[in-house]
Amino acid sequence: MKGIRLRYGLFILSIIVIMAFLPTGGNAAAKSFVDPTKKYTYTQLGKDIKELQQQYPDLVKVKTIGKSEYGRNIYAVSLGKGSAKVFINGSHHAREWMTTSLNMELIDQYAAAYKGNKKIGGYNVRSLLNSSTLWFVPMVNPDGVTLQQQGLNAFPKSTHSSLIKMNKGSKNFKRWKANAKGIDLNRQYNAGWSAIKNSPKSPSYKNYKGKTPESAKEVKAIISFVNQINPEMAIAYHSSGEVLYWNYKQSAANKKRDLIYAKKIGSMTGYSLVYPGPNPSGGGFTDWFISKKKKPGFTPEIGKYVVETELPLSAFSRVWSQNKAVSLYAAQESIKLKDARDKKAADAVKKDSTAKKKNAAKLKSYYATNIKKTADLKITSAHQKLYNTVTKDIAALEKKVKSLPSKYTKGIKADINDMKTHQKRSLAFQNAVKEGAILQKNQTAMINYMKAGKADTNINSKYNTLNKSITTMEKKIGAVYTAEVRSLFKTKYITPAVNTRMNNQYEKDRVNLLIVMEKQVKEKKYEEAKKNLDSLKVMEDKSKKLKADSKRYPTYKTYEASLNTWKQKLIKQIEAALSPAPEPAPETEKELEAEPELLKEPAEEPLAAETAEPNQAEENPAVETPAEMDTSITQ
DSSP, X not given: OHXXXXXXXXXXXXXXXXXXXXXXXXXXXOOOOOOTTSOOOHHHHXXXXXXXXXXXXXXXXXXXXXXXXXXXXXXXXXEESSSEEEEEEOOSSGGXXXXXXXXXXXXXHHHHHHHHTOEETTEEHHHHHHHEEEEEESOSOHHHHHHHHHGGGGSOHHHHHHHHHHTTTOSOOTTOOSOTTSOXXXXXXXXXXXXXXXXXXXXXXXXXXXXXXXXXXXHHHHHHHHHHHOOSEEEEOEESSSEEEOOSSOOHHHHHHHHXXXXXXXXXXXXXXXXXXXXXXXXXXXHHHHHHHOSOEEXXXXXXXXXXXXXXXXGHHHHHHHHTTHHHHHHHHHHHHHHHHHHHHHHHHHHHHHHHHHHHGGGHIIIIITOOSGGGOSOOHHHHHHHHHHHHHHXXXXXXXXXXXXXXXXXXXXXXXXXXXXXXXXXXXXXXXXHHHHHHHHHHHHHHHHHHTOOSTHHHHHHHHHHHHHHHHHHHHHTSSSHHHHHHHIIIIIHHHHHHHHHTHHHHHHHHHHHHHHHHHHTTOHHHHHHHHHHHHHHHHHHHHHTTSTTTSOOOHHHHHHHHXXXXXXXXXXXXXXXXXXXXXXOOHHHHHTSOGGGSOOOOOOOTTOOOOOOOOOOOOOOOOTTTSOOOOOO
């Protein structure tokens, strides 16, 4: 029994050991790509971004949003799949490059947590990133960071003297804050820029605001990118001091809103909130974001205060523990802000769509309500103007709907569908009127041809064009709203055109039969041509019977005369061909006398006693000539 228990225990222990090494859904260890315990360079940034994108291709996206003054890439990295966006950046200031380390560690750890379905700081990373997107620009100032870390050797010799001059004659660039042109990027934004105090008069390692706002390439890239992604919230990391800037000339309502967020971030990080005075110095990124976008913007100063230099690498573990969940909190609140903004926008669009739907309903008077008689079948300038307005309104509303979540667009889409119904019916009416004009034109062409009175093959093209036009018009009328209006269209356009078609159908058939007969005569098929005269007579009779109703089916006498002339010509040709040839006339006495003597029998000598009898000339038998024959052919 002991042996069995021992073996069973060992088996259970084996299972436990194996399970300990198997990955589980929420606790699987993920490879780390970012090492924040080392000096973080521009070169390392590029390598890490590439590896993260390769490791998480469905989650991490990368783009270059611009170039620095010396041509280095300014990278933007996105993390997430939702429409609510947060913008996070670091290293506006060169010596504050640990903020880049923090940005990159956030991307690394959040991506791993998403894949492993883990939480960070109590926040469900996967859930948040499915509903939001975090956009990072980890290194806004790659030239400045490179200069601060590597010194003059990273730049052309031709720039060394000017760089040293901007650094107050020192070759030690550890205190460098500006970009490599000596412009302080966080004093470049057009938010209170003109009121910035204590700015050097020329480029410097710190605080020089530039000759004009937003002139530095790096700042231009950031502004353009923010305008593109339209984030709900922004966090610009700086160092040092463990304080939080959150306020810049907001409205009272926005200040009250943003203070709630600031207090939460302060409690998460332990950072003190800075309350600026009545005339705060501007020019910073979050100053611009808060004042121009009217949205929450925060500037956490990471790390304990250091004087004009970089934070020590040993500070990172504390910085990470303080800030690892801040961006997730920002994502959570941005989702709410986006939803509230979407609802507000949807409410405004719904109000607009309701008014536009009411206006679109006025189209009905032009395609149905006021159409009482055939004279009303016309397109007025007022109708066309209103139709064009409704068409533009539909396009504008559909564009707005695309930017809204579907949960807020049901009523708007219903209004758009109502507008489209009126638009469609209005267009069907207009198309029918336009097609009616074409039908009338083709009908007139048919009538004018008949009046011209020359029977020829052109009747086929005129007839076929009219026939096709009638078919097209019938389709257009089929799309018209209400049976009453459709009836008016038929009365005005279809009925007269059909009468014209019917009136000339037999004439068309007669022309085509005459063409056939003409060919038969040419080919000497006279008997076949003669038989077709009977068919021609049937067509003539039907045409006469139809035209008994002269009001609906007028006779075109000149055209009839042309047809008859054509027919008579063929009749003569047929008669001439089918008449029997005349018999040869008998030989006359003179012709007989002219025959050789050898053909004559010798004459008998008359007896003296006999007397000659009277010489009776033979009478020619009666012979019929073609003129005397009955050559009549039933016509």
